[in-house]
Amino acid sequence: MRNNRLGLAAALLAGALALTPSQALADDNPYERGPDPTEASVEAPRGSYAVDEFDVSRWLVSGFGGGTVFHPTETRDGTFGAVAISPGFTASKETMEWLGPWIASRGFVVIVIDTNSVYDQPASRGDQLLAALDYLTGRSPVRDRIDPDRLGVAGHSMGGGGSLEAAKDRPSLKAAVPLTPWNLDKTWPEVRTPTMVIGAENDSVAPVASHAEPFYENLPRSLDRAYLELNSASHFAPNRADRTIGKYTVSWLKRFIDDDTRYERFLCPLPRPSLEIEEYRGTCPLG
Ligand code: 9J3
Ligand code: ZN
Numbered sequence: 001m002r003n004n005r006l007g008l009a010a011a012l013l014a015g016a017l018a019l020t021p022s023q024a025l026a027d028d029n030p031y032e033r034g035p036d037p038t039e040a041s042v043e044a045p046r047g048s049y050a051v052d053e054f055d056v057s058r059w060l061v062s063g064f065g066g067g068t069v070f071h072p073t074e075t076r077d078g079t080f081g082a083v084a085i086s087p088g089f090t091a092s093k094e095t096m097e098w099l100g101p102w103i104a105s106r107g108f109v110v111i112v113i114d115t116n117s118v119y120d121q122p123a124s125r126g127d128q129l130l131a132a133l134d135y136l137t138g139r140s141p142v143r144d145r146i147d148p149d150r151l152g153v154a155g156h157s158m159g160g161g162g163s164l165e166a167a168k169d170r171p172s173l174k175a176a177v178p179l180t181p182w183n184l185d186k187t188w189p190e191v192r193t194p195t196m197v198i199g200a201e202n203d204s205v206a207p208v209a210s211h212a213e214p215f216y217e218n219l220p221r222s223l224d225r226a227y228l229e230l231n232s233a234s235h236f237a238p239n240r241a242d243r244t245i246g247k248y249t250v251s252w253l254k255r256f257i258d259d260d261t262r263y264e265r266f267l268c269p270l271p272r273p274s275l276e277i278e279e280y281r282g283t284c285p286l287g
Contacts (some may be wrong), residue, residue, distance in 0.1 A: 012128035025209040030257040032066075033077055033107030042266055043247045047106035049074055053123060056135070058114060064129025067093055070104035071142050078121050081150035081174065081257035082109040084132040084166075088157030088182070090118045091239075096156055098241040099249065108257070111136055115159075122183045125162025129153045130170055133197050150174050150257045152250065156238045157182045157185045157206060160197075164215060167193035175256035177249050178215065179238040182206035187218040189275065190239060194224035194286075196252040198245060199235035201278045216281065224256065226267065226282030 034048045041047070049072035058066030072080060081102060087095045093112045104110045113132045117127055130153075137148040153163040154174035167176040171192035180200045188195075197219075197277025199212025205213070208229060216227035228248050230237055238245055247266065254263040268284035270279055 001053070004178055027089035029259055029261075030073065030144070031081070032260050033080065033258060037254075037262055037266075040268075042250060042263070043242075043243050043245065045102055045241060047250075049105045049107055051101045051104045053100070056111070059115075059116060061131075061135050061139075063079075063134070064128035065116045066098060067111045068097060069109065069111050069115075069136070069142060071109040072104060072107055075145065075163070077107070078261050079145055079147040080135050082133060082146045083154060083175075083253060083255070083257070084113065084129040084136070085110065085112045085153070085229035086129050086155035086159030086162050086221065087113075088155070088159050091156070091159075092118065092188070096159070097237045099154070099238075099246070102241070102246050103250060103253060106254065108253065109136060109142055111140075120158075122158045122161030122185075125155065125159050126153075126167075129155065129159075129162055129166040131220070140215045145216045152176060152253055152257050154179060156180060160250035161185075161211075164188055164191065164195070166266025167195060169189045174207070175253050177179050177252055179245065179249075180206055180212065180235050181215055182211055182277065183215065186210075186213060189218065191219055191223065193196060194252070194256040195219055196226040196228065196248060196282075198230065198238070198248065199230045200230045200235060202232060203235040204237065206284050209240040224283050224286045226252070227280065227281040229270070229278065231273075231278040 014128040060260040084197030100110045100112045153166045154177040155163040156179045159184030170189045176195040197216040199208035251263040254260040271280045
């Protein structure tokens, strides 16, 4: 009897251990990673994956200015999607690095880049985001952990304008998240990438009325798209850890890079105005 119980306990324990890696892989969606999200988990600074990071020297790459790569340490969960993130005008990667582990810990490989010059304009930042993705999937030490068909971009200000440029240039991108984006080009009919534009109500550098709002409105109506306006926030809201930016960026990347419909509940029905959200517009249902 005692032996049987021990045997049963051992079998249950072995079963539980054996389940751990496969648990993270859904039966019906091969790209699903991590546990079922909750309101609390999607707002938390970290997801379920432990994250490691390494620096990429600007002298060893071409087409962008180097950066920092954040990636899950887990190697048994198959490949991950990848995301490149650009800072804004005159800014370095440090201004956007908080978002690296925030996203990577949900099961993505993330590179936060420096640009060749801090004065580079949005079109150049778009090209550099694509060069960084090509580095990640082609030459980086974590290339084997990345699914080269599931890539996305994000960025702040001119880097946000750059993420629209990257999507315009490479329609195979699965998701774009421009953050308080700035661009002289206001119209984006060429974009085929599901895009969430995040603006800030009190942005006086890239006012939403002449940047984020027209960018969103001038994406194709047929596209999966969203416009989130942060309540009482400034142009520089994306430069420090922000629960609302994190929550919606993760939800958008999960929904469109991983096809993970578990995250659609955070996007549809459209979020109502709140202490954090001044306004939200978008497609529902998505996909
Ligand atoms: O990247 C940014 O913060 C761009 C905003 C800006 O002031 O551009 C003016 C040339
Ligand atoms: Zn245009």
